Amino acid sequence: MGALSDIRVLELGSLLAGPFTGRLLGDFGAEVIKIETPDREDPMRKWGQQVNGEGLLWPIQSRNKKSITLNLREKEGQQVFLDLVANADIVLENFRAGTMEKWGLGYDTLKKVNPKIIFLRTTGFGQTGPYSDRAGFGSVCEAMGGLRYVTGFPDRPPTRIGISIGDSLAAVYATIGCLAALHERERSGIGQVVDTAIYEAVFAMMEGLIPEYELTGYVRERTGNILPGVAPANIYDTKDGGYVVIGANADTVFRRLAMAMGKPELADDEKFSTHTGRGNNMEELDGIINDWTKSLNAKDLLELLADSGVPAGKIYSAKDIVNDPQYAARKMIETVNHPTLGEFKMPGIVPKLSRTPGEIKEAGPTKMGQHNEEVYENLLNYSKGQITKLKEIGII
Known part of the structure; x- marks a missing residue:
């Protein structure tokens, strides 16, 4: 039994920040139900290098998850979603601020259905402030969070780190906020909103950047592979x-x-x-x-x-990593069976818990709506007739 095995998560959104949060929760046993639009798959299914048309990032970021389809743009789909919310602990989304409210699915609506619901929201710039309605990809937020400015060599323009670090940092902070809200709910019995901004997750890692400037006028610059004043x-x-x-x-x-x-x-x-x-x-x-x-x-x-x-x-x-005995000893490269790709290696679980360790049960679901019947019939007790009708009108 995982540490979060009594927690049910509804995952909305696409690409990286939201799904990475769902992955982290799922690693420790949470039941994560990923929701995709019936007529448009998550772009991450095609991200990165591909084998036989399948993106190699998807099986990792969607591991341990169930896949259902649901059209939230229609009122029938919104009602189905509220039925799901009544049976969930966490809703996580990474749409542009205001999208859920536009669909009539803001926090005020969700908490009426389920006062204990934790609403986990990740956007580029947060739910408030003058930039809140801006689109905010991780790359932009890495720039505005201060990270890009100090990355690279002094005689060249700022550079990217090499991975989508802004989204990943936001996911880690979102997970921390989610766990804190779950803990507080044990005392209060009610949920709350966890508002994570990608630029803030990046900025939070920027060490003494601000007091260095405010108190000494020093602006940290790109220094390549060295840390000024620290050698070797x-x-x-x-x-x-x-x-x-x-x-x-x-x-x-x-x-x-x-x-x-x-x-x-x-x-x-x-x-x-x-x-x-x-x-x-x-x-x-x-x-x-x-x-x-x-x-x-x-x-x-x-x-x-x-x-x-x-x-x-x-x-x-990558070659060095897969051949390193430390990685092997710590089970940091795990092999799972994939329906079409065979044995599939992926990063293991961090951190290690001594009594209730995390587990990778399966790679990400290969088909959209793979768990529709399981969720709609067994969780919501919808009849086959109801499910058929929802399919006919394009809701699932």
Whole structure:
């Protein structure tokens, strides 16, 4: 029994932020019912690389979920949705602000049907404020949240991180808010709205960005692979053409690194013996270290640094990850059976719970409306005649 096995979630919306939240809840046992429009599948079904026309992100982000179809633009579909709400704990959506109200499905309506319902809303800019009615994709919110400005090298324009980090951060914060609301509901007996803005989820990760500016006038800029004033903490070349990250900026750790390099005198050199000295002489120090790392293959280098107690790691590609024993030992790559793709590897569950761990029961449903009969007949007790009529008029 998962930690959330007594919780039922209705997932609306598409693409990443909302569905990722549903995935996280489903990982820990929540019954997640994903709702798609009958005539338009979630675009994520085709996202990323494809095999036989199937996107490889969908089975991951929709794992452990049930799929039903429902047209919320029509009053008949809205009534069906309210019947579902009466039997649910959480409604999560990531439509543009005001969409649910336009359909007559705002929180005031939902709580009349079910006072305990938790309404989890994720948008680019939140439900209030002058930007609330703007469309807000993750890329835009990464820019306005401050992340893009500091990402990249100083002599080049801002760059993307390489994954949809804004949406993913919003999903993590939305999940935290949802769990907090569930906990509070145990005391009050009533639900509430959880309002998550993607730009705010990004901004919340921006460390001391604001006080640095407000109190000192310092505007943090792009610095590439270094952290200004902190050394050594960079990427270094290896003999076999790879890259290794070494973090040895603490005095004691730097001394261990110097010993591993066969240059113990570096730790006593006044240019490198203190945190400030190493920061001021970063370029020279990185050059010395890089000359040494280039003399060793990555495997030998990492074994030496591990034995010396120096934090270090190779910059991993997907190939490195799937062959790493730590990932295997922690079950961070799990294999599930997929109806058309066969054995399908996907990321495991984070975090690990000792008594009620999460579980990947199955990959995302391959067919839209795959669980229509199960949900409409067994959960809502609709008759076959009712279901047939809803199909005929395009509601499901």
